[in-house]
Amino acid sequence: MKRADGAFQELYSRFESGNAEPGTIEAAALLLDHVISRFQESYYRPHLERTVQLLTASLDPARADLLGHDALQALSRALEKIRELVPESTRETIKAAAQTVHASLAKRHLAAGDEEGARTHLEFASRADIPAEIETMRRDIESAAPKPGSGTLFIPLVQQPLKSLPSLIGGRMIRGELEIEMTGEWSILHRRKPVVAFGGKILESQGPFALQLRAAADAADHIFIHDNGQRELARLPRQYLYSFSGPGADTARAYTGGSAGLGFALLTLDKLDALGFRRRQRRLKGRIAVTGYLGPEGSVLPVDNAGIAEKLKTVFFSACTHFVIPEENRAAAARALERLNEEFPARRLELVTVASVEEAYRDDRIFQPAQVQAGSVALRKMGRRRKYLVAASALLIAAVVMLLLIPPIFTKEISRFYVEKDVLYFVNRFGVVFDTFTPGYHIYKCENKEPGLPPGLVLHKKDSPPAYAYNGFIEDVVAGGKKEFVFIALAVDPTAKNPVGRIHIHVLSDTREELMRITLSDTLRMLEEGDLVEHTKVNLLWNGLHDFDRDGRKELYIVARNYILSPTAAHCITLEDRSAQTFAHYGHFNALRILDYNGDGRDELVFAGVHGDPLDRGIVCVLDPLHMQGTTPTNLDPSFIEFQNDAALLYIMFPRTVMCELLEGGCSRPHAMTINPEGGGVVWFGVQEGRTSLRYYFDDSWNCTRVEPITTYESLYRALRKTHDLRTLEEYMEELCGKVRYWDKDRHYWVAAPP
Helix, strand or coil, X not given: CHHHHHHHHHHHHHHHCCCCCHHHHHHHHHHHHHHHHHCCHHHHHHHHHHHHHHHHXXXXXXXXXCCCHHHHHHHHHHHHHHHCCCCHHHHHHHHHHHHHHHHHHHHXXXXXXXXXXXXXXXXXXXXXXXXXXXXXXXXXXXXXXXXXXXXXXXXXXXXXXXXXXXXXXEEEEEEEEEEEEECCCCCCCCCCXXXXXXXXXXXXXXXXXXXXXXXXXXXXXXXXXXXXXXXXXXXXXXXXXEEEECCXXXXXXXXXXXXXXXXXXXXXXXXXXXXXCCCEEEEECCCEEECCEECHHHEEECCCHHHHHHHHHHHHCCCCCEEEEEHHHHHHXXXXXXXXXXXXXXXXXXXXXXXXXXXXXXXXXXXXEEEXXXXXXXXXXXXXXXXXXXXXXXXXXXXXXXXXXXXHHHHHCCCEEEEECCEEEEECCCCCEEEXXXXXXXXXXXXXXXXXXXXXXXXXXXXXXXXXXXXXXXXXXXXXXXXXXXXXXXXXXXXXXXXXXXXXXXXXXXXXXXXXXXXXXXXXXXXXCCEEEEEECEEEEEEEEECCCCCCCXXXXXXXXXXXXXXXXXXXXXXXXXXXXXXXXXXXXXXXXXXXXXXXXXXXXXXXXXXXXXXXXXXXXXXXXXXXXXXXXXXXXXXXXXXXXXXCCEEEECCCCCHXXXXXXXXXXXXXXXXXXXXXXXXXXXXXXXXXXEEXXXXXXXXXXXXXXXXXXXXXXXXXXXXXXXXXXXXXXXXXXXXXXXXXXXXXXXECCCC
């Protein structure tokens, strides 16, 4: 009784929340029939008035037609009993509801072939012209029944309409539906599995229903692709969008427990043929109901025998002519059908038992042959492959041209390369890997995937030096008239989290034979206040090939920086004779430009950056790549042990400004950040101080001609003038222009004009 009380409370809650759907009315019907048949009148009488009021307010012919047969029968019995117990004033309302129920039952009996039973129910419904009603119902049943090839089948369910009373069960029939969407074009390169979705959502769970839907898709695909020979399907990206429709479809998934698997597999096979892959097809017959679990390799597993009887009753009172069930449920279903046929001998429902999806697909009682025109199949296939037909035509023309015009040796020319697990892979213009090279050390794995950038570029930010793990170039760098492959890489520790190590240079011939290998030192030794300090491990920054001496053959330049930002080394290597020039810099460079600094027709390396203590200033350094062995400035502490010669063609130092001293938070030193040629020999350098910067302009003789502040510098300076005794901004810019200093390497002294 407690469970029944809880069930009534659950029912009231659903009605009062506005949920007067057929499922709620069905629950009310089954609950009333349950308590009236099992409990004394004294128990259930208090619930009658409220339940009757809710039922009669919600029940109409449309809703009654959506109820299951069990619910209609239960409601018919309950209303008959309730009429005897309620006051006279309520009986007419109950009578009207009972007539609505009997009219719906008449349709069910007529669908089952029991015209006599249908007439009896119409008499209870007080219908005047029963023959006309019968004829109208017959037409409605015929028009509502799915036609062969319509891609619809029915799935019977056994459900528990009230959670509070799980022993209360009823049958329901819903439609299984499927839409197949092709989400892309056919591909010769890839085999694809379908994306399986239900109710518009991709199935990701591992519950029994989700597993059965995936099994249905797999079983249907296997039969269609392998048994039917339609291998084209395996190369088409596609989605199988399964769903239920009809009364109770929203909650049907919760009750299938996966027994819809066989039905959806057969529906999938029907829908695949509807896509027009072949002329001779097999399509579902119209009035088919299906139940059954799917097992391994498309086998069909039994459903619960207790449930099969309830499902069979649901199918029996429908328009279905065949009920497909698992082979192992044959005996239980046959007994249930025999009992129903004793009561309704005119009903003809055939049981079709199957042991596999393949068996069901080949059974002519379930599927029927169909044929479409060959032209329709060909047009659909061309539509699915239109991209490849166009591409194939273009490739055919290109292939003829290539065979006639391109020598086979070109297929071994390096178009691009990549590094994977410390091995270089060389790719030709057709995207084929044709050779490899193993340097023999660990190379930092670069994750850069941005198109258009070098494959070994690790860091690529505006106003910041690039950082490489490796790089490669194809140029004629040694005598012989053929192009070589120049590979630069950092040999790093396998456990390193950053690309730091020793730089190796490899020159490979056009047949990938190693012509030379050069290893650059990764150590710069310095004396700092009399102590020897060794700076090891470097980052690989700028690198490339450039013809600095204008002899028609390019030199290799490399800039490397100690991993703690300082010191820095710039190298220029003539690969033909393996000669090298190295410039050591105590500090770091932020920008590099290759310019003709002095108008002699040869290019120089122009750096902008910072010099460390004791100068602690922004600097510009101009180097002749072929004569830059040394450092600048010399005779300072700290100093390099191996590099004593003043080697820079020009070394400029920028002054500190008031921002370094007066600005709150301050800045440690100015940084030369950018190099900006403007043409006509004019170039300006962006010098950053904290969060603002200045522009220093130089003429073609490298005299500083003016200094310009950016907007933020101008605003900050004017604010500082209010609290400090400062000159006007214009006067101060002129003063800074005069404070630019140049290193005179002959006198080892800073001067005010270019030496």
